[in-house]
Amino acid sequence: YHWDLPQRLQELGGWTNPEIIPVFKDYARLLFEMYGDRIKIWTTINEPWHICEFGYGVDYMAPSYNYPGIPSYLCAHNLLKAHAEVVHMYREKYQDLQKGKIGLTMDTSWMEPKTDSVDDQEASERALQFYLGWYAHPIFSKRGNYPQVMIDRIHNLSKEQGFTRSRLPEFTADEVRRIRGTADFFGINSYTSKRVTKNDHNNSNNFPIPSFNHDMGVIEDQDPNWTGSGSAWLKL
Template structure:
């Protein structure tokens, strides 16, 4: 009997110990999880939009014609609903209302782009529009009056048509054209703007505009046009950077960078990190490596593969243009921050030539059928890819200061109850905060894309990325906040992520491993 009593006594204390340990462990996990929902001190939240997508007033006050004006007017069949950006959100006239929305949400900055042709109607600096300058000065002043920092992009895809008629981004004179434009922008707005972005996503407009009959300027010049466009875009960016650095930084003391489109990449065959890296180098690394790597120039894998393919196809030289040592040095280091646009991820695998692959990579990209869809065909919800790309940037470039300048998902514009978007933001931002706090990634700004539903390029107004709905059938372009606006107000107020379902404390409960959704809330 004594032995039985001793055993019961031992069991009792084992149970107490295990219970206490479990409670402590659970509490520690809960504290850690809670920490990954809270923004670090000083972290800034903002929202954005782009000139052609929101401004409208396409021919007001002497504005010149851009490639997107021409494209949508000439090829309306290439836009899903046959629409254009002639009026768009009419932000040219309603900018004060947009600023008020940003302030009501509590966001600290607003990212917008300038229309080159609104400032320089002829594309050249011989004619500077006073009305164009007045509009942007009024917008910047209105932001400052409301305690909101302007983040200004010089180029978001709307090249003056007169310059495109001379070859656009495939003409190396664009380096001088862009430099002239940049100098006027810095002169006029630099005293009031502390963050500039030169070019938004050169990967996108070079591939889609010069490699396919898909987007403006609607030229299928591959297999050479895409690379020639990218080559000149890097030179033009560097020219603008050095103009700012030499002529304006001493008095204006701002920051200037470029924005890279960096999708996430996940190996279709576990452990195939070589393919993951190759895909990265041909997408994000294409433009980031020349600026951020210690050696500069294009990624080695990119130079090697394009050269081999070119020679195999009968060319006498690589289709990827070659930078001189002088240009390599001129481009290297030309960014004060790493501008990141990220939306989704893909599965990648090596593929034989006869299978469809991304230009020259030898890689086939696909998606997991279990990844949740959005209203945009290419955008699947894969939160883990966001953390993955932030860690890749950290490791590739000695942990640069990252500004996330676009992140968001779309809806079909039929409801104000955008619950999927709320889930998307929650899961992606938790990945970002985890990458910052656990993995040491140097991310200091995050931009909601976008503030407003707007003209979504080839998709027209059939879908919307905005947290604010715009009625494009109403001449007044009435703005109506969606459910996500209320959620963002709470997030900004508390500096903490707020899940759609308060009982769900982990993004994996929403989307599972690598974004696999367990319950639909669309």
């Protein structure tokens, strides 16, 4: 899946609706049966952060929900479960015969601390957890589940904001086990770097409340001295 959801499925809520999980599994089954004799490396989902935050949290990509702080987390929750179901199906029915490998491909910029301060070093780690750990932790960590910093921050901020439960959905214990280990490789795309510093109430660049960026709690920029490539965002 590379961002090309049929419109009729989007009208059902797209990746915010858990009914997409069996639909995606059926779609994957068709592809395995049609092309599995030739394709030996499968990526179930390409760049899930972009799908969920840029499509549902803001209006940068389709479906342009521009609904910060809630739908992107629902999207990721269903996306990870759909990915896991497809991987289990492939391993149980197709992998021994077709001799392929399967995983998903995440993406992140490199989050460089803007200064050597402890706050900025913590901001760098937190940004990597929110961008990359959001999808990598449930699959690759021994504990499974989302990064603890995401669980704690979103829970606490949700409570402050008057929500009766965390805006970050919770996996059941069975779902944690079902998702953990569902990749034969670690797929990652990375294009550029960012400088990050802690966001606080004195910073003029505050974000919508609630939102992914407010939950993450960092400010990103790029050093103007970094070498450009003709792109506004791609720096070396």
